[in-house]
Amino acid sequence: MNLATLSLLPRDERSVPVPAMSLSGDVVLGVEELTVSFDGFRAVDGISLNIHRNELRVIIGPNGAGKTTLLDMICGKTRPTAGSIRFKGRDLTRLPEHEIVRAGVGRKFQNPSVYEDLTVMENFEISIPGGQGVLGSLLFRRSADVRARIRAIAESVFLEALLDEKAGRLSHGQKQWLEIGMLLMQSPELLLLDEPVAGMSPREREQTGELLRRISQGKSVIVIEHDMDFVKQIASTVTVLHQGRVLSQGTADQVQADPRVIDVYLGH
Amino acid sequence: MSDFLRGRAMRGVLAVLVLLALLPLVMDPFRLNLSGKYLAFAFVAVGIVLMWGYGGVLSLGQGIFFGLGGYMMAMFLKLEASAPDLPDFMSWSSVETLPLWWQPFHSLGWTLVLIALLPPLLAYLFSYAVFRKRVGGVYFAIVTLSLALTLTVLIVGQQGDTGGANGITDFRTILGRDIVGDSAKLVIYLAEAAVLGLTMILCVGLLHSRFGKVLIAIRDREDRVRFSGYNTAHIKAFVFALAALLSSVGGAFYALQVGMVSPNAVGVVASIEMVIYAAVGGRLSVAGAVVGALLVGLLKSYLSEAFPEVWLYFLGSLFIGVVAFMPQGLAGFALRLGTGR
Numbered sequence: 001m002n003l004a005t006l007s008l009l010p011r012d013e014r015s016v017p018v019p020a021m022s023l024s025g026d027v028v029l030g031v032e033e034l035t036v037s038f039d040g041f042r043a044v045d046g047i048s049l050n051i052h053r054n055e056l057r058v059i060i061g062p063n064g065a066g067k068t069t070l071l072d073m074i075c076g077k078t079r080p081t082a083g084s085i086r087f088k089g090r091d092l093t094r095l096p097e098h099e100i101v102r103a104g105v106g107r108k109f110q111n112p113s114v115y116e117d118l119t120v121m122e123n124f125e126i127s128i129p130g131g132q133g134v135l136g137s138l139l140f141r142r143s144a145d146v147r148a149r150i151r152a153i154a155e156s157v158f159l160e161a162l163l164d165e166k167a168g169r170l171s172h173g174q175k176q177w178l179e180i181g182m183l184l185m186q187s188p189e190l191l192l193l194d195e196p197v198a199g200m201s202p203r204e205r206e207q208t209g210e211l212l213r214r215i216s217q218g219k220s221v222i223v224i225e226h227d228m229d230f231v232k233q234i235a236s237t238v239t240v241l242h243q244g245r246v247l248s249q250g251t252a253d254q255v256q257a258d259p260r261v262i263d264v265y266l267g268h
Numbered sequence: 269m270s271d272f273l274r275g276r277a278m279r280g281v282l283a284v285l286v287l288l289a290l291l292p293l294v295m296d297p298f299r300l301n302l303s304g305k306y307l308a309f310a311f312v313a314v315g316i317v318l319m320w321g322y323g324g325v326l327s328l329g330q331g332i333f334f335g336l337g338g339y340m341m342a343m344f345l346k347l348e349a350s351a352p353d354l355p356d357f358m359s360w361s362s363v364e365t366l367p368l369w370w371q372p373f374h375s376l377g378w379t380l381v382l383i384a385l386l387p388p389l390l391a392y393l394f395s396y397a398v399f400r401k402r403v404g405g406v407y408f409a410i411v412t413l414s415l416a417l418t419l420t421v422l423i424v425g426q427q428g429d430t431g432g433a434n435g436i437t438d439f440r441t442i443l444g445r446d447i448v449g450d451s452a453k454l455v456i457y458l459a460e461a462a463v464l465g466l467t468m469i470l471c472v473g474l475l476h477s478r479f480g481k482v483l484i485a486i487r488d489r490e491d492r493v494r495f496s497g498y499n500t501a502h503i504k505a506f507v508f509a510l511a512a513l514l515s516s517v518g519g520a521f522y523a524l525q526v527g528m529v530s531p532n533a534v535g536v537v538a539s540i541e542m543v544i545y546a547a548v549g550g551r552l553s554v555a556g557a558v559v560g561a562l563l564v565g566l567l568k569s570y571l572s573e574a575f576p577e578v579w580l581y582f583l584g585s586l587f588i589g590v591v592a593f594m595p596q597g598l599a600g601f602a603l604r605l606g607t608g609r
Contacts, residue, residue: 137479
């Protein structure tokens with residue numbers, strides 16, 4: 001891409017036509033002019049976006065576009081150099097990770113990270129919010145309520161038959177589901193999912209797509225994904241990142257038809 | 269499944285308690301006193317199981333807290349032994365008045381309170397500051413190792429106040445009762461075994477709670493635990509403080525059993541040996557840690573009598589053997605035998 005086309009790019013999603021449906025509901029997450037540089041390299045360079053309630057947003061982009069870094073900053077794993085992240089009116093950029101989680105943001109990592117030495121049941125149990133201090137953890141009881149809740153969530157992520165299995169023995173796809181279930185256990189209002197269907201069979205992908213659509217009712221979800229078929233299955237709005245900036249935004253078909261997007265994926 | 273595990277861990281603890289109750293029947297007073305000394309290290313080893321085996325926090329400085337507990341107990345006993353005069357080593361170094369920080373140790377009550385509170389408090393404050401900065405793993409181990417060394421140098425250097433390299437020795441009574449006779453040794457041994465038994469049961473219960481699962485989770489994936497909503501620095505500092513408490517209690521019993529405490533109990537070598545006890549017994553087993561401490565201790569004294577020249581080689585081979593062939597220690601080995609796998 002040369003400089004002339006760069007200057008034509010929108011600096012801000014407000015200048016981009018956004019499909020009407022994603023504007024319903026209030027803004028849950030407001031990211032403004034977010035920037036982070038590592039030793040002078042700007043991995044994320046002035047990104048702004050708004051995520052609404054009930055919205056399922058997919059972020060795509062070539063390698064190194066800054067997708068994972070963006071999620072890292074929202075959940076507190078990486079601290080931004082400039083810009084702000086407001087979640088329900090609260091600035092997240094100064095909060096430690098566990099406070100961000102308690103505020104209602106859940107994060108699933110790119111490689112499924114579950115506690116392999118614990119059973120599926122125990123993985124869920126650890127993720128239950130409240131009583132996460134020392135005393136609370138010591139006095140925690142596996143009450144009937146807790147069991148019912150774990151069972152319900154295990155069922156929604158297709159793991160109800162494997163509750164007593166060690167998480168380390170699950171297949172790759174099942175670990176992905178387990179991690180999504182662990183997030184759901186936290187009852188977050190915003191879920192950040194980094195490549196949730198990586199390593200899944202077509203059938204599992206389909207099930208996960210349905211799962212994500214169900215989840216996004218009453219919550220907001222940001223998904224990073226590469227597979228355009230899967231993106232079309234789940235997304236209302238797609239944001240394309242390139243070199244740390246928002247390149248394009250719209251429905252899956254719109255961004256796929258956007259010449260700038262075609263250029264960065266196929267061009268150079 | 270986890271109830272079964274709890275049952276298994278609890279059965280191990282009960283078996284060890286039976287063993288401890290039988291020892292006085294089969295051992296002469298000298299051996300029993302030695303066992304009592306090694307049981308003091310068993311407290312430390314149980315703490316290391318919680319902290320290292322489950323929480324993944326390796327400390328090579330548990331001698332610090334063992335020494336603090338031992339010195340505090342010895343200070344009380346020494347004040348009693350030398351009352352109304354100053355402790356003898358102070359007069360030798362021409363210390364004229366009792367240092368201010370010795371004052372609380374006139375009272376057994378204050379001594380016990382400080383043994384129970386001071387080491388865990390110091391441990392928590394120090395380790396929280398370290399863990400909050402995301403320093404962990406081998407770096408934490410090195411920091412604790414150097415602290416143990418520093419404390420040894422400090423104690424040796426302040427001879428007039430601490431007894432220096434000789435340590436604090438020559439006390440024979442507690443509240444006027446004899447502590448060196450055979451029957452007194454038996455009473456102390458039984459008291460120690462009872463406290464250790466209670467400690468083991470509480471620790472197994474703790475590991476069975478959600479707290480125990482969180483420890484395992486932190487050991488395996490600390491990042492993820494933060495994103496499950498836990499302040500992991502706080503939890504790691506808590507378990508480190510708990511291990512410090514157990515070490516301190518063990519140190520206090522050590523001073524009672526052995527009748528002296530010296531900088532050797534604080535130092536680097538002692539601290540590393542404590543980790544070895546836990547590793548030999550099985551770093552995931554509370555009961556195993558006690559057996560490990562007892563077994564290595566008794567083996568050490570037996571080998572050093574039988575083979576005064578080369579006994580250290582036997583001990584060295586034992587450690588290498590355990591590390592190479594029994595990564596879960598004796599407890600893991602026993603479990604494999606038991607389940608036939």
